[in-house]
Every structure is written in structure tokens, then in C-alpha cells.
Amino acid sequence: xxxxxxxxxxxxxxxxxxxxxxxxxxxxxxxxxxxxxxxxxxxxxxxxxxxxxxxxxxxxxxxxxxxxxxxxxxxxxxxxxxxxxxxxxxxxxxxxxxxxxxxxxxxxxxxxxxxxxxxxxxxxxxxxxxxxxxxxxxxxxxxxxxxxxxxxxxxxxxxxxxxxxxxxxxxxxxxxxxxxxxxxxxxxxxxxxxxxxxxxxxxxxxxxxxxxxxxxxxxxxxxxxxxxxxxxxxxxxxxxxxxxxxxxxxxxxxxxxxxxxxxxxxxxxxxxxxxxxxxxxxxxxxxxxxxxxxxxxxxxxxxxxxxxxxxxxxxxxxxxxxxxxxxxxxxxxxxxxxxxxxxxxxxxxxxxxxxxxxxxxxxxxxxxxxxxxxxxxxxxxxxxxxxxxxxxxxxxx
Amino acid sequence: xxxxxxxxxxxxxxxxxxxxxxxxxxxxxxxxxxxxxxxxxxxxxxxxxxxxxxxxxxxxxxxxxxxxxxxxxxxxxxxxxxxxxxxxxxxxxxxxxxxxxxxxxxxxxxxxxxxxxxxxxxxxxxxxxxxxxxxxxxxxxxxxxxxxxxxxxxxxxxxxxxxxxxxxxxxxxxxxxxxxxxxxxxxxxxxxxxxxxxxxxxxxxxxxxxxxxxxxxxxxxxxxxxxxxxxxxxxxxxxxxxxxxxxxxxxxxxxxxxxxxxxxxxxxxxxxxxxxxxxxxxxxxxxxxxxxxxxxxxxxxxxxxxxxxxxxxxxxxxxxxxxxxxxxxxxxxxxxxxxxxxxxxxxxxxxxxxxxxxxxxxxxxxxxxxxxxxxxxxxxxxxxxxxxxxxxxxxxx
Numbered sequence: 001x002x003x004x005x006x007x008x009x010x011x012x013x014x015x016x017x018x019x020x021x022x023x024x025x026x027x028x029x030x031x032x033x034x035x036x037x038x039x040x041x042x043x044x045x046x047x048x049x050x051x052x053x054x055x056x057x058x059x060x061x062x063x064x065x066x067x068x069x070x071x072x073x074x075x076x077x078x079x080x081x082x083x084x085x086x087x088x089x090x091x092x093x094x095x096x097x098x099x100x101x102x103x104x105x106x107x108x109x110x111x112x113x114x115x116x117x118x119x120x121x122x123x124x125x126x127x128x129x130x131x132x133x134x135x136x137x138x139x140x141x142x143x144x145x146x147x148x149x150x151x152x153x154x155x156x157x158x159x160x161x162x163x164x165x166x167x168x169x170x171x172x173x174x175x176x177x178x179x180x181x182x183x184x185x186x187x188x189x190x191x192x193x194x195x196x197x198x199x200x201x202x203x204x205x206x207x208x209x210x211x212x213x214x215x216x217x218x219x220x221x222x223x224x225x226x227x228x229x230x231x232x233x234x235x236x237x238x239x240x241x242x243x244x245x246x247x248x249x250x251x252x253x254x255x256x257x258x259x260x261x262x263x264x265x266x267x268x269x270x271x272x273x274x275x276x277x278x279x280x281x282x283x284x285x286x287x288x289x290x291x292x293x294x295x296x297x298x299x300x301x302x303x304x305x306x307x308x309x310x311x312x313x314x315x316x317x318x319x320x321x322x323x324x325x326x327x328x329x330x331x332x333x334x335x336x337x338x339x340x341x342x343x344x345x346x347x348x349x350x351x352x353x354x355x356x357x358x359x360x361x362x363x364x365x366x367x368x369x370x371x372x373x374x375x376x377x378x379x380x381x382x383x384x385x386x387x388x389x390x391x392x393x394x395x396x397x
Numbered sequence: 398x399x400x401x402x403x404x405x406x407x408x409x410x411x412x413x414x415x416x417x418x419x420x421x422x423x424x425x426x427x428x429x430x431x432x433x434x435x436x437x438x439x440x441x442x443x444x445x446x447x448x449x450x451x452x453x454x455x456x457x458x459x460x461x462x463x464x465x466x467x468x469x470x471x472x473x474x475x476x477x478x479x480x481x482x483x484x485x486x487x488x489x490x491x492x493x494x495x496x497x498x499x500x501x502x503x504x505x506x507x508x509x510x511x512x513x514x515x516x517x518x519x520x521x522x523x524x525x526x527x528x529x530x531x532x533x534x535x536x537x538x539x540x541x542x543x544x545x546x547x548x549x550x551x552x553x554x555x556x557x558x559x560x561x562x563x564x565x566x567x568x569x570x571x572x573x574x575x576x577x578x579x580x581x582x583x584x585x586x587x588x589x590x591x592x593x594x595x596x597x598x599x600x601x602x603x604x605x606x607x608x609x610x611x612x613x614x615x616x617x618x619x620x621x622x623x624x625x626x627x628x629x630x631x632x633x634x635x636x637x638x639x640x641x642x643x644x645x646x647x648x649x650x651x652x653x654x655x656x657x658x659x660x661x662x663x664x665x666x667x668x669x670x671x672x673x674x675x676x677x678x679x680x681x682x683x684x685x686x687x688x689x690x691x692x693x694x695x696x697x698x699x700x701x702x703x704x705x706x707x708x709x710x711x712x713x714x715x716x717x718x719x720x721x722x723x724x725x726x727x728x729x730x731x732x733x734x735x736x737x738x739x740x741x742x743x744x745x746x747x748x749x750x751x752x753x754x755x756x757x758x759x760x761x762x763x764x765x766x767x768x769x770x771x772x773x774x775x776x777x778x779x780x781x782x783x784x785x786x787x788x789x790x791x792x793x794x
Binding site: 024025026029031033036037039040045048049051052053055056057058060061062063064069095096097098099102106110121125126128129130132133134136137138144211213219220221222223224237238239240241242243244246250251252253254255256267268269270271272273274275277341346348350351 | 421422423426428430433434436437442445446448449450452453454455457458459460461466492493494495496499503507518522523525526527529530531533534535541608610616617618619620621634635636637638639640641643647648649650651652653664665666667668669670671672674738743745747748
């Protein structure tokens with residue numbers, strides 16, 4: 001098993017070590033759930049206070065222009081574009097991942113009558129649920145796949161990084177096959193953005209959605225993003241044609257005319273307080289080499305697995321390329337995770353038996369990982385997880 | 398013209414005068430645009446700071462349960478239910494008005510094949526735009542009406558309080574006709590909630606959407622609400638079937654099963670920072686007699702019109718029952734409004750020629766109104782609105 005000295009040696013050599021100071025984390029907590037809800041960047045908390053106490057309170061309605069609220073979906077989108085290798089003007093921040101996936105899948109089916117909606121049967125459940133809704137409304141068939149084949153004449157939704165296995169798919173290889181098969185892939189980048197050095201343009205990927213509150217650290221329920229390559233965006237109209245996606249929203253015309261490019265994927269008025277926090281959170285990534293993030297996350301995960309490899313827990317098989325978390329399987333996983341949380345080591349649990357530990361490379365150190373592993377060892381050796389208080393299934397797990 | 402003494406006498410007798418202290422407004426500003434973006438309740442600013450700096454920062458992922466984030470859409474919905482005369486469990490806060498209108502109109506068309514989508518040709522533009530999207534996706538015809546007749550076999554969208562005329566419709570009378578004509582009315586309560594003593598149940602109204610950031614004071618782009626009577630909600634499935642509207646969101650089942658009642662209208666993860674501010678803002682209304690709001694708003698508007706009735710501006714015709722704003726027409730309206738704003742009297746402008754003055758009865762006094770009218774008189778008599786700086790059309794007007 002790796003020791004504390006190993007951890008400290010790795011931390012000393014970590015090119016990202018200066019970033020932890022940018023985050024506000026409570027004392028006594030080792031936070032291994034940034035893949036579910038990112039920790040707050042200090043600048044996001046400051047910006048939120050400014051948006052509320054200066055822009056809303058003092059600027060009032062004037063802040064739509066004076067504080068640039070009206071352009072926030074576009075500005076925050078441009079920052080995310082850099083993180084996913086998309087053109088600056090091909091990403092907009094709006095709504096939730098569910099709503100954005102609905103808009104995009106429905107728009108692609110409308111352009112491509114007869115295409116099937118396809119999704120991996122092990123895909124993140126809400127993506128599957130949303131596609132059920134699109135299928136119900138459009139009449140397109142929904143096929144649940146159980147292999148990695150790219151279907152013909154389809155709109156396929158795939159997570160680039162899987163929420164359980166953390167496997168990172170080969171975007172370029174899949175896109176290359178998809179083009180030959182008339183298959184539009186919508187990439188769900190929720191577990192990838194801000195962690196993986198995604199290169200949408202390089203891979204020929206044209207469509208993506210993703211979440212603002214995981215590795216992008218935008219705050220609980222932060223607005224999501226949607227990316228549509230410029231030449232594609234001009235050819236499709238999304239169904240939720242609200243005023244923010246109008247070509248001239250302040251003309252108050254009765255007829256809808258879609259805005260240029262991806263801006264037409266805006267719908268209603270965005271939640272400015274939440275959006276403002278996300279916009280500030282994204283500045284943490286300014287100038288950062290994204291390859292460092294994925295490399296460190298992988299190293300943290302491997303270090304963790306090394307530290308716990310003698311414990312009676314089964315890691316999920318290691319994929320060739322792995323994202324920011326690892327999963328350990330145990331029938332008692334729920335109670336063990338609760339006991340860990342009670343000791344200040346916060347991961348999460350995914351039914352039926354997965355303990356998930358996320359390693360946000362901007363604020364997690366190798367020493368954190370070593371201490372978390374030690375705590376897990378103690379929780380198991382003392383069997384404290386058997387206490388009644390840890391046995392009840394909560395609502396959020 | 399009414400004088401300052403008249404204003405002070407009315408203020409002294411105002412049963413709502415104690416509420417102004419609950420709001421944080423900047424010095425030197427008379428804010429007559431609460432119908433567009435409500436002023437911040439102090440408790441909303443406090444709650445936002447708590448949500449960010451305690452719940453997000455210290456509670457992290459645990460706050461979904463520990464701070465009750467997961468129930469916020471329902472809890473805030475129950476508070477709004479009281480303001481619109483709906484059953485407590487028939488309102489949920491989620492998404493934007495545009496997205497909610499899409500979900501509800503699409504769900505009603507799906508239940509009622511062959512029905513037409515109908516909207517008044519003078520309805521708030523974004524509502525018309527959204528219905529265009531629903532029509533495109535469902536194939537239902539979209540009819541733009543130019544009279545107040547209730548159409549047969551239709552899904553009709555109507556604002557209870559109009560964004561220009563401020564006319565408040567007779568909900569009960571319209572519902573009574575609608576029932577006979579197989580017409581489902583979706584009420585847009587954006588300019589009514591928190592101002593008009595809406596009685597959905599009493600009027601037999603079953604469907605509504607509305608906005609959280611106008612008279613509900615939830616903050617810029619605050620999440621919207623949707624209301625569906627219980628017996629109706631169980632019969633319809635909305636198309637954006639995301640995890641928050643699932644019957645068992647934490648089972649991570651691949652198949653969608655709609656949650657009970659209106660909760661199925663939830664879609665993705667809500668923007669908690671924005672939602673939390675709205676939830677706190679709603680507590681301002683706790684125990685308040687809503688009839689006082691509408692009565693005072695009407696009185697403020699009449700007082701304003703009395704104060705300016707000798708000025709060369711044309712008020713829109715006064716409807717029988719009027720909401721929280723009045724409009725004055727002038728070809729120079731845009732520049733005049735800019736000049737007013739420069740003097741700290743903030744209203745807004747609606748193209749092509751309407752200056753709109755909103756009277757949020759919780760924090761606007763008769764003295765405010767008198768001073769605003771005086772300022773308008775000065776801006777006109779000095780002709781300062783002719784200065785070049787006021788002539789350029791901004792993006793948000």
C-alpha cells in the first residue's frame with residue numbers, strides 16, 4: 001500500500017497544486033464528490049454576492065445591459081467552448097441538461113425524418129428518460145443498444161465519460177463511423193467537461209450537451225450547456241422557441257425567427273444568479289492546460305486503488321482511458337459510504353452496490369486520497385458502518 | 398393635479414406601508430419596473446448568501462438532503478399555490494415560463510388530438526413563439542385570434558393580466574365558456590401572480606404557468622412555475638421527461654415513470670441558487686391579504702395618471718380591472734424613458750411607443766408616485782430627453 005510519503009512526493013511534483021487555494025472547502029472534509037457537485041471556487045462565491053447585492057439590488061432592471069446579464073449565456077458558452085474544443089460561437093449556456101438534450105434530439109429528428117433515437121441501455125438514466133419523451137412526441141422509435149456499434153440512420157446519445165465506469169470513449173473513432181452511417185451523435189459531456197481534454201472539432205463532433213455543476217464547479221443545479229457546430233445550427237430549429245433564442249428578442253414581434261447559430265437554442269429567461277456563479281467559476285480554467293487535468297485525475301484514481309487494493313471491495317474494471325472517478329463494489333456500499341461521510345470523507349453511492357469516489361484534480365491532493373483510503377480502511381476494520389444510523393437509504397444517494 | 402399632501406395622506410392610510418422595509422432598494426431611485434424585475438426582498442439576499450456560503454460551501458453534496466434542496470421545487474410551489482388560489486400540491490417551480498408553456502401545451506395537445514393551439518394576436522410575444530414551436534413539433538394548427546371569443550376544441554393560452562394594457566381578464570367567465578367548448582385554457586400568470594388575488598380553483602381554472610421574477614420578486618431570471626389541477630395532472634404526460642419528474646428519481650431505473658401529479662412537470666436539476674432566492678422571496682407574502690395588493694396597485698396607477706393628466710402623453714385606455722402598471726404613449730417614449738432613468742425614475746419601454754410604469758404595491762408609495770410624476774413633468778418641460786445620449790435604442794428596453 002502507498003504511504004503518506006508517496007502522497008506528499010506526488011503532491012510536491014503536481015503542476016496543479018496551486019489551484020486548491022482557489023476553492024472554498026470546509027475544514028475537516030475530504031471531498032470526493034466533485035463529479036456530482038463541484039466545490040465552490042472562491043471567485044464564484046464573490047461574483048454571486050456581487051450579482052445579488054450590487055447588480056440586482058442597486059442596478060435592478062438596468063443590469064440586463066449595464067452588468068451584461070443579457071450576454072451571459074453567450075459569454076459563459078464561449079468559456080466552455082475552449083474546454084471542449086469547440087468554436088467559441090458554437091456553445092451557449094441555458095436550461096438543464098435534460099431540457100437541452102430534448103431540444104437537440106427533437107431538432108435532429110425533425111431534420112432527419114425516419115431516423116431512430118438510440119441510446120446505450122447502460123446510459124445515464126435521465127438521458128434515456130428524455131429520449132423516451134422525444135420518441136413519444138416525434139413518433140421516432142427509441143432503440144436501447146447493448147453494444148458499442150454505431151447504428152445506421154440514427155440520432156445517438158452517448159456520454160463521453162460514463163457515470164459508473166468512468167470510461168472515456170474514443171470520440172474521433174466513433175464520429176468517423178457515424179458519418180458513414182448517417183448517424184448524428186449527441187455527446188453528453190456532463191462527466192467530461194472540465195476534466196477531459198475534449199476536442200470536439202478535432203474529432204469531428206458536432207453536437208453536445210453537458211452539465212455546469214460537476215467538474216465545471218458552477219454551483220448546485222448550475223445551468224447546462226449545449227454545443228452545435230455552426231454549419232449545423234443554421235440548418236435546424238429547436239422546438240422550444242422562446243424569446244431568448246429569437247433573432248431580435250426586443251422587437252416584440254409576434255413571429256418567431258431563430259437567432260444565429262447556437263444562440264437559437266436559448267429558450268426563456270436564464271436564472272441569472274446561478275448563471276453568474278457559473279460564469280465566474282469557469283474563469284478558474286483560464287489558460288489551463290486541460291491535459292493536466294485528465295492526467296492528474298487518472299493518477300489520483302490509481303493512487304486510491306493502490307491504497308485500497310487489499311480491502312474486501314471490488315473495483316469496477318479499469319477502462320483504457322478513465323475519467324475523474326472510480327467505483328468500488330460492495331453489497332454494503334450504502335452503509336459504508338454513510339459511515340465515511342460521517343467521518344468527513346464525502347463520496348457518493350449509486351444503486352445497487354457502487355461506492356463512487358471522484359477526484360477533482362483542481363482541489364484534491366494525493367494526500368487527501370491517502371487519508372480517504374485510510375479512513376475507508378478504518379471504517380471497515382471497526383465495522384462502524386454496521387451502526388443502525390448508516391443503514392437507512394436516503395433520498396439522495 | 399394631485400399634490401404631495403394627497404400622497405402622504407394616502408400613504409398614512411396604506412395597510413401595506415410596513416412592507417417597503419422588507420425590500421432592499423438603492424437610495425435616490427424610484428423603481429417603477431417591479432413588473433419586469435422585482436426588487437430584492439432582504440430575506441432573499443440573506444437566503445442566497447446562506448445557500449452559497451453555508452449550504453454549498455460547507456454542506457456540499459449533502460445539502461441536497463440536509464438543506465432540503467431536493468424539495469425546493471415543491472415547497473416553493475406550495476407557496477405560490479396560495480397566491481393563485483390553487484391546491485398546495487398542484488404547483489411546482491421549475492425551468493422558465495417558455496419551457497413550462499412548451500411542456501404544458503404539448504402535453505395537452507397530446508391528450509387531445511385534433512385540437513388547435515390558439516393565442517391572441519396581441520399576446521406576449523414569447524408565448525406566441527413557444528406555441529409556434531409546439532405547433533411545428535405536434536402538427537397542431539396554431540390560430541392567432543383577434544377577438545375575445547373562446548375557440549372550440551382548442552388549447553388556448555391567455556395572459557390573465559396583459560403586459561401592455563394591464564387588463565385583468567375575467568377568469569371564471571372565460572373558464573365557464575371554455576368548458577362548454579372543449580377548450581383548455583393555459584393561463585399565463587406572469588403579470589398577475591403576487592399582484593392579483595387569483596382564484597384558480599374558484600374560477601375552475603386548471604392550467605397555468607407564470608414567472609418568478611416580476612411581482613414575486615425572486616431575482617433576475619428566477620425559475621418559473623407551473624400549475625396543473627391534480628385530477629388533470631394524472632392524465633397527462635409532459636414531453637421533457639427528465640429525472641426530477643420521475644416517480645423514483647434515485648432508483649436509477651432506465652425507464653421513465655412519471656411522478657405524482659404536477660411533480661411530473663419537473664425536468665432536469667433546478668438552479669438551486671436562483672430557486673433558493675425565490676423560495677425566500679415568497680415568504681414576504683406569508684399571511685398577506687392578496688386583495689390589498691391589487692387594490693393598492695390600481696390606486697397607485699390612478700394616482701399617477703391623475704398627476705400626469707395635463708402632460709402631452711396618451712395613456713392606454715383604462716380597462717375595467719387593471720393590474721400593476723400603466724402605459725403612456727409617445728413617439729418619443731424611448732428617449733423620455735431614458736431621461737427619466739438618468740434621473741433615477743426607472744420604468745421601461747415597450748416598442749414602438751409605450752412607456753410603462755409599474756407599481757409594485759409592496760414597496761412603492763404614493764409619495765414615490767408623486768415624485769416620479771414630477772420628474773416626468775420636469776423631463777418634458779426641460780426637454781432634456783432630446784439630448785443625444787438618450788436617443789440610442791439599447792438592447793433591453
